[in-house]
Amino acid sequence: MTHLVSRSRRAVTTLLAGMALSGLAQAAGFSAKPITIVVAFPAGGDTDVLARILAEKLTPRLGQPVIVENRTGGSGVIGTTFVARSQPDGHTLLLAPNTIAITPHVLQTSAAKINPAQDLTPITQLASQSLFVVVEKSTGVNSIKELISSNKAGKLQTYASPGSGTPMHILAELFDKAAGTKFQQIPYRGSAPAIADLIGKHVPLMYSTLGPMEQHLKAGSLKALAVADAVRSPFLPQVPTLAELDYPSAQVGAWQALFGPKNMPADVVETINKHCNEILKMPEVVERMTTMSIQAKGGTPAQMQALAQSDYEKYSKLVKEFNIRAD
Incomplete structure (x- = not known):
């Protein structure tokens, strides 16, 4: 009997909760x-x-x-x-x-x-x-300073982007302006093909959100050099911000x-x-x-x-x- 009463109370509670939600939706004009x-x-x-x-x-x-x-x-x-x-x-x-x-x-x-x-x-x-500056491992580049030196020496000259006008493309332009570099954009139709070519060593550099890159960063095939935020990312707290490295104007999220x-x-x-x-x-x-x-x-x-x-x-x-x- 107690068990039946308990089940009845739960049923009534569930019904009332459903009615409350429905009432809320209707009250809001839905x-x-x-x-x-x-x-x-x-x-x-x-x-x-x-x-x-x-x-x-x-x-x-x-x-x-x-x-x-x-x-x-x-x-x-x-x-x-x-x-x-x-x-x-x-x-x-x-x-x-x-x-x-x-x-x-x-x-x-x-x-x-x-x-x-x-x-x-x-x-x-x-x-x-957050957007990160990421390089392919075989470039041998381990810091933003080395990335800039390599570009100015005529070595690393291109970067992959998921398309013109994306936040990643705009970050690249801001970084070039701040650092005095000139990387040529190779636009792709989305992040997936761009990352595939980065991993395949067809392009040395990419600006990207962390999600699509994370497994490759953990595997060691890619390296994150900096994050383009005002503060460090909680997901990669060891990676410095571009602002810390004296490029505060290169900030895009x-x-x-x-x-x-x-x-x-x-x-x-x-x-x-x-x-x-x-x-x-x-x-x-x-x-x-x-x-x-x-x-x-x-x-x-x-x-x-x-x-x-x-x-x-x-x-x-x-x-x-x-x-x-x-x-």
Whole structure:
């Protein structure tokens, strides 16, 4: 009898919890239809994986399905434009890296001209990623000083990038300007083929986030010389910052953030933001992001809007300064 009462109480508790979640979703202006998180890049990348983690955790909290849809093409423009033109009811969201603040200036087409701070609704920053200066082991280069000397001596002359206009490309330009070097970019269609050629000794140098490089760094086939952040990375604390090495202007990072269409209702934005901030503190989520060498962030919509606007303006100037164009 006691066992039956206990089971009944658990059933009632579960029902009430479900009703509370459903009520919260309805109070925030949601209907019962699924919520879609659009990723403007192929499945399997950091942005896609992060979107799937978020969707998995949001589904029970909102009491309705949250799915991920990859709308690729146009350097992210197709997916971004789709969300920008969607109804601002909270059912269509965009999870995007900070290339969203760079691409409009690089492509210079009417379709690409979306300012994420003004033409979308910033909801929250989800994560940050550091960029590293990495060389292939057989170069024999063990420090930034040696890298600079080698370039000026006419030895190491090229670097691989995941594409023109990426944060990695911009970091390379900033480093060249600060150090007085001149490395020639070899752009690839994404990080995977670039890293393959780096490992294969076809190119000696690459600027990259840690995730795709980590296994090769551990194996000793690659070496990280510096990180382009204000502080050292918790994932590779032994690696100095470029600022420590007297190149403070060569500082570029990467972030991932959640956006919605312009003019989303404030209560919907607040609800999604609240859940995202709580999800980013969940130990299992932090652990999964750590395995990807990504730092969980969080924050307010206003903070994300300020970051997106600041980066949009900063990259506009840098793209013009270095005359960066699409591949």
